[in-house]
Ligand SMILES: Nc1nc2c(ncn2[C@@H]2O[C@H](COP(=O)(O)OP(=O)(O)OP(=O)(O)O)[C@@H](O)[C@H]2O)c(=O)[nH]1
């Protein structure tokens with residue numbers, strides 16, 4: 490990083506000098522009025538990453554050469570685009586450092602207190618902090634039997650079908666969707682129609698029937714089990730009974746990304762006894778501020794497996810790779 494002081498009669502004049510030498514990407518560290526013999530002047534201390542300067546110089550060299558027609562028009566455009574892309578990436582990297590990592594500042598910005606506590610004492614390099622937290626959680630096996638549980642309207646049914654299509658086309662797998670949701674009159678007709686349209690095998694069963702059909706589920710690579718809303722139509726005790734009979738079942742918890750983290754942690758306490766393998770995070774497209782989403786790094790919570798970022802079926806689903814999670818939760822970091 491290069492740091493330099495710039496002086497001018499007015500703040501504007503000093504700023505112009507900063508812009509001329511360091512370009513648009515300069516970071517202003519401080520500005521102050523200084524009394525001299527010639528009167529009061531303004532002094533700005535600015536900083537810039539060395540790479541930014543190189544890029545800026547290269548860009549100017551390039552422009553000069555381009556003006557002299559040493560490059561073809563097409564070259565000029567593709568190289569310019571590449572440089573802009575690199576600049577954007579650098580900006581993102583620079584922005585992923587907190588300027589003020591005090592606990593109160595982090596909480597004020599929306600970071601959950603239990604994460605803010607760790608961040609304010611740990612290495613403030615955010616990308617490293619996130620990678621470490623995600624690695625500690627480990628990776629999730631793609632279990633054959635996955636039961637999707639969650640609040641009413643959290644996106645269980647929709648996203649099970651997105652996932653069924655995902656496994657079918659990405660893994661060339663044989664997938665069965667089982668619905669234990671036989672409470673909704675009329676709804677199952679729509680779900681059946683959806684299964685037909687997406688060419689996914691589909692069965693509606695109750696808890697007892699599920700135990701009985703177990704032997705015929707052998708021919709499938711994945712059995713994705715949809716459930717009615719938790720606590721309203723399906724009790725946690727029912728699920729505990731179910732796993733006594735079918736101990737190989739694994740659970741995916743479907744959670745709306747727009748929920749408050751305190752509510753999520755409360756819900757988690759209720760279901761943590763179940764073999765919950767991962768979280769399917771939905772309604773990510775409706776997240777207004779990404780910073781409260783730092784709760785997903787908490788070590789008590791299972792890892793995120795998939796992310797649903799819209800209503801379109803089957804395409805609005807992403808596997809929760811490290812880079813995707815980073816992009817998601819660092820989206821609003823510029824506000825810090
Ligand atoms: N914007 C947005 N809408 C979503 C997302 N996931 C699901 N939805 C919509 O949310 C609504 C409820 O989704 P469902 O899949 O029926 O939710 P559910 O959890 O099965 O609901 P219940 O069966 O009533 O418990 C539907 O209109 C979906 O299209 C998402 O990631 N983003």
Ligand SMILES: [Mg+2]
Pocket residue numbers: 645646647670715716717
């Ligand atoms: Mg449903």
